[in-house]
Amino acid sequence: xxxxxxxxxxxxxxxxxxxxxxxxxxxxxxxxxxxxxxxxxxxxxxxxxxxxxxxxxxxxxxxxxxxxxxxxxxxxxxxxxxxxxxxxxxxxxxxxxxxxxxx
Amino acid sequence: xxxxxxxxxxxxxxxxxxxxxxxxxxxxxxxxxxxxxxxxxxxxxxxxxxxxxxxxxxxxxxxxxxxxxxxxxxxxxxxxxxxxxxxxxxxxxxxxxxxxxxxxxxxxxxxxxxxxxxxxxxxxxxxxxxxxxxxxxxxxxxxxxxxxxxxxxxxxxxxxxxxxxxxxxxxxxxxxxxxxxxxxxxxxxxxxxxxxxxxxxxxxxxxxxxxxxxxxxxxxxxxxxxxxxxxxxxxxxxxxxxxxxxxxxxxxxxxxxxxxxxxxxxxxxxxxxxxxxxxxxxxxxxxxxxxxxxxxxxxxxxxxxxxxxxxxxxxxxxxxxxxxxxxxxxxxxxxxxxxxxxxxxxxxxxxxxxxxxxxxxxxxxxxxxxxxxxxxxxxxxxxxxxxxxxxxxxxxxxxxxxxxxxxxxxxxxxxxxxxxxxxxxxxxxxxxxxxxxxxxxxxxxxxxxxxxxxxxxxxxxxxxxxxxxxxxxxxxxxxxxxxxxxxxxxxxxxxxxxxxxxxxxxxxxxxxxxxxxxxxxxxxxxxxxxxxxxxxxxxxxxxxxxxxxxxxxxxxxxxxxxxxxxxxxxxxxxxxxxxxxxxxxxxxxxxxxxxxxxxxxxxxxxxxxxxxxxxxxxxxxxxxxxxxxxxxxxxxxxxxxxxxxxxxxxxxxxxxxxxxxxxxxxxxxxxxxxxxxxxxxxxxxxxxx
Numbered sequence: 001x002x003x004x005x006x007x008x009x010x011x012x013x014x015x016x017x018x019x020x021x022x023x024x025x026x027x028x029x030x031x032x033x034x035x036x037x038x039x040x041x042x043x044x045x046x047x048x049x050x051x052x053x054x055x056x057x058x059x060x061x062x063x064x065x066x067x068x069x070x071x072x073x074x075x076x077x078x079x080x081x082x083x084x085x086x087x088x089x090x091x092x093x094x095x096x097x098x099x100x101x102x103x
Numbered sequence: 104x105x106x107x108x109x110x111x112x113x114x115x116x117x118x119x120x121x122x123x124x125x126x127x128x129x130x131x132x133x134x135x136x137x138x139x140x141x142x143x144x145x146x147x148x149x150x151x152x153x154x155x156x157x158x159x160x161x162x163x164x165x166x167x168x169x170x171x172x173x174x175x176x177x178x179x180x181x182x183x184x185x186x187x188x189x190x191x192x193x194x195x196x197x198x199x200x201x202x203x204x205x206x207x208x209x210x211x212x213x214x215x216x217x218x219x220x221x222x223x224x225x226x227x228x229x230x231x232x233x234x235x236x237x238x239x240x241x242x243x244x245x246x247x248x249x250x251x252x253x254x255x256x257x258x259x260x261x262x263x264x265x266x267x268x269x270x271x272x273x274x275x276x277x278x279x280x281x282x283x284x285x286x287x288x289x290x291x292x293x294x295x296x297x298x299x300x301x302x303x304x305x306x307x308x309x310x311x312x313x314x315x316x317x318x319x320x321x322x323x324x325x326x327x328x329x330x331x332x333x334x335x336x337x338x339x340x341x342x343x344x345x346x347x348x349x350x351x352x353x354x355x356x357x358x359x360x361x362x363x364x365x366x367x368x369x370x371x372x373x374x375x376x377x378x379x380x381x382x383x384x385x386x387x388x389x390x391x392x393x394x395x396x397x398x399x400x401x402x403x404x405x406x407x408x409x410x411x412x413x414x415x416x417x418x419x420x421x422x423x424x425x426x427x428x429x430x431x432x433x434x435x436x437x438x439x440x441x442x443x444x445x446x447x448x449x450x451x452x453x454x455x456x457x458x459x460x461x462x463x464x465x466x467x468x469x470x471x472x473x474x475x476x477x478x479x480x481x482x483x484x485x486x487x488x489x490x491x492x493x494x495x496x497x498x499x500x501x502x503x504x505x506x507x508x509x510x511x512x513x514x515x516x517x518x519x520x521x522x523x524x525x526x527x528x529x530x531x532x533x534x535x536x537x538x539x540x541x542x543x544x545x546x547x548x549x550x551x552x553x554x555x556x557x558x559x560x561x562x563x564x565x566x567x568x569x570x571x572x573x574x575x576x577x578x579x580x581x582x583x584x585x586x587x588x589x590x591x592x593x594x595x596x597x598x599x600x601x602x603x604x605x606x607x608x609x610x611x612x613x614x615x616x617x618x619x620x621x622x623x624x625x626x627x628x629x630x631x632x633x634x635x636x637x638x639x640x641x642x643x644x645x646x647x648x649x650x651x652x653x654x655x656x657x658x659x660x661x662x663x664x665x666x667x668x669x670x671x672x673x674x675x676x677x678x679x680x681x682x683x684x685x686x687x688x689x690x691x692x693x694x695x696x697x698x699x700x701x702x703x704x705x706x707x708x709x710x711x712x713x714x715x716x717x718x719x720x721x722x723x724x725x726x727x728x729x730x731x732x733x734x735x736x737x738x739x740x741x742x743x744x745x746x747x748x749x750x751x752x753x754x755x756x757x758x759x760x761x762x763x764x765x766x767x768x769x770x771x772x773x774x775x776x777x778x779x780x781x782x783x784x785x786x787x788x789x790x791x792x
Contacts (some may be wrong), residue, residue, distance in 0.1 A: 006332050024768070024771060025771060025772050025775070026768070030482055033768075063317065095768065096768075098764060099764075099765040099766065100765065
C-alpha cells in the first residue's frame with residue numbers, strides 16, 4: 001500500500017491552481033473567472049491542509065483552512081458585487097467587451 | 104619782448120597794425136546799424152590815425168636804423184627738441200617806407216571811396232574788407248617771421264577775393280574773384296614748399312636766424328636753387344608774371360578804388376617786396392630766370408593794352424608790365440632799383456586808377472540819372488569808346504592823369520623816369536655781365552618803353568581829348584551830362600596828393616639822375632646798408648637814357664598819329680585774337696588742368712557706380728546664396744535628425760504599445776508567466792548553489 005506522501009497533495013494543489021489560472025485567463029464569462037479564482041484559492045487551501053497533516057505537533061493548518069474558506073467566500077462575494085456593477089454599467093458580463101482603454 | 108629796447112617804434116608800428124584791424128572788426132559787427140556816410144567816415148578816420156602813426160614812426164626812427172621786436176608765440180616739443188616760435192617784427196628803413204606807402208594809399212582809397220562807393224550795393228561790407236586787407240598787408244610788411252608772412256600772404260589773397268568779387272551778384276565778378284584766388288593758391292603751394300624746405304634745414308622761421316644760417320653755413324647748390332626757385336614761383340602769381348597772370352585783367356571787375364589799392368600799389372607789390380627782402384635766398388641762376396621771365400612779362404604783358412577798349416584793363420596790363428620790370432630788376436641783382444620802382448609805381452599807378460575812376464564814376468552817375476528818367480541807355484562805363492572830351496569837362500582829373508601818365512611813360516622830371524632809368528641801367532649791366540642771351544632782357548625792356556608810351560598816350564587821347572562821344576548813344580540826353588560834376592574834395596585830394604608824389608623832387612634833386620635826399624640815404628636792412636634808389640653796383644650808361652628817351656618820344660608821336668584816325672564809338676573790338684584772349688593762357692589751363700580733372704572725375708564717378716557698387720552687389724549676392732545654402736542644410740540635416748528621433752520614438756512606442764490593450768486577462772497572464780519564470784530561476788539558483 002502506498003502511503004500518500006506530501007508531494008502528492010502538493011501536486012494536486014498545483015494542478016488545481018493551474019486549472020484555476022487557466023479558467024481565469026481564458027474564460028470570457030465573468031462568473032467563470034470567479035469560479036477559477038475560487039479554485040485557485042482552494043488549491044492554496046489544500047496546500048495548507050497538507051502541510052498541517054504532516055506537521056506532528058501543531059494542528060494550525062486546519063484552522064487556517066477555515067479562515068481561508070471564509071476569506072474566499074468574502075472575495076467571491078466582492079467579486080460578484082463588482083461583476084454586478086460592471087453589468088449595470090456595460091450591460092454585459094463578457095470581460096473582453098469591457099474596455100475603456102482603446103487600442 | 105626781446106630785441107631793441109626802444110618801445111616807441113613798437114607802439115607806433117603796433118598802432119598801424121591794430122587800427123585797420125579795429126576798422127575791420129568794428130564795421131563788420133556794427134556796420135549794418137549805422138548810416139553809410141558814418142561808416143565811411145569811421146573807417147577813414149581810423150586809417151588816418153594809422154597813417155599818422157606810420158609817419159611818426161618813420162620820422163622817429165629814420166630810415167637808417169633797425170629795430171627788431173619779437174613776441175613769444177607758441178612752442179612745442181618734438182623729438183625731444185623744444186621749438187619756440189615767435190612773432191617777430193622788424194622796423195627798418197625798407198619796411199618803414201613800404202608801410203607808409205601802404206597806409207598812405209589805403210587812406211587815400213578810403214577817402215576816395217566815400218564818394219565813389221556811395222549808394223552802391225553791399226556798402227556794409229566794403230570798409231570792413233578794406234580794413235582786413237590793410238591789416239594783412241601791414242602785417243606782411245612788418246613781419247620778420249616767415250610763418251607770419253605766409254599767414255598774411257594768404258590773408259591778402261583772401262581779402263582780394265572778397266574785394267574783387269565785391270559785387271558778387273555779377274557773374275563775371277564772382278568768377279574773376281575765384282580765378283584770382285585759385286591762381287594765387289596754386290602759387291602758394293610753391294611758396295609753402297620753399298618755407299618748409301627752409302624750416303627743415305634751419306629749424307626756425309625767424310628771418311634773422313635764417314639769414315645767419317645762410318651766411319655762416321654751407322648749403323648745397325641744389326638746395327639753394329630749389330628754395331630760390333620755389334620762392335620765385337610762389338611770388339609769380341601775386342606779381343603777375345607769366346603764366347600765372349591771367350587773373351589780373353579779370354580782377355578789374357572789382358570797384359576802381361579797390362583796383363587802385365590792390366592792383367597798383369599793394370597786393371601786387373607784396374611779392375616784389377618779399378623778394379627784395381629775401382634777396383639773400385636767391386641764387387645766380389634763379390636771378391637769371393627772374394630777369395628773363397620779368398622782361399618777357401614786361402613786354403608781352405603790355406601788348407594787349409595796345410588794342411583794348413576797356414580803360415581799366417589797359418591799366419591792368421600796364422601793371423603786369425611794370426611788375427615785370429620790377430622782377431627783372433631783382434633778377435639783374437639790383438633789388439634797390441626794383442624797390443625804387445615799386446615806390447614810384449605805387450603812387451603813379453594808384454593816381455592813374457583813381458583818375459580813370461573819376462571818369463568812370465561820372466559815367467556811372469550819368470547812367471543812373473538817365474535810368475531815373477526812364478531812359479535806359481546801354482553803356483559800359485569802362486568802355487573808352489564812349490568817353491572823350493573829358494579833358495574839358497574835368498580839368499583837374501585830366502591834369503592828374505597827365506602827371507601820373509607821364510610818370511608811367513618815363514618822361515624826365517617825373518619819378519617814374521628815375522626809377523625806370525635805374526632798372527634799365529641794371530638790365531644793361533646784367534646783359535654786359537652775362538653776355539649772349541642775356542641781351543634779350545634790356546632789349547625787351549626798351550621795347551616795353553615804346554609800347555608803354557604808345558598805349559598810355561592812346562588811352563589819354565581816347566578818354567580826355569576831342570569831343571564827348573556820349574551824344575552818339577541812343578536815348579542820351581545832354582542836360583544830364585551838364586549836371587554831373589566831379590569836383591568833390593574826397594575825389595580831388597587823393598588825385599592831387601598822388602600827382603604831387605609822381606614828380607621827381609621827392610626822390611632826387613636831379614630830375615635826370617637819382618641822387619640826393621632820399622636816394623642817398625642808406626636804408627638799413629639786415630643791419631647793413633642797402634642803398635636804395637640807386638642801381639646798386641651798376642654804372643650808369645648814358646646810352647640807356649638816350650635810347651629810352653627816343654623810344655618814349657617815338658611812342659607818343661606814333662600814338663598821336665595813329666589814334667586820331669580810329670576814334671569812333673563804333674570801333675569794333677576783335678574777338679578771339681591772341682591779345683584779346685590774353686595769349687590763350689586760360690585756354691591752356693582749361694585744356695591742361697581743368698579738362699583732365701573733369702574727365703577723370705567723371706571716370707571715377709563711373710568707376711564708383713559700376714565698379715565699387717558692383718563689388719557691393721556681388722557681395723550681396725554671395726551672401727544671399729550662402730543664406731540659401733545654410734537654410735537647405737538646416738532643413739535637411741538639422742531638422743532631419745529631429746525628425747528621425749521623432750519617427751524612431753514613435754515606431755518604438757508603437758511596437759511596445761501592443762502590450763497594453765486594455766484586456767485585463769492579458770495582464771494577468773503576463774503576471775503569472777513572469778512570476779513563474781522568477782520562481783524557476785530562484786529554484787535553479789537554489790539548487791545550483
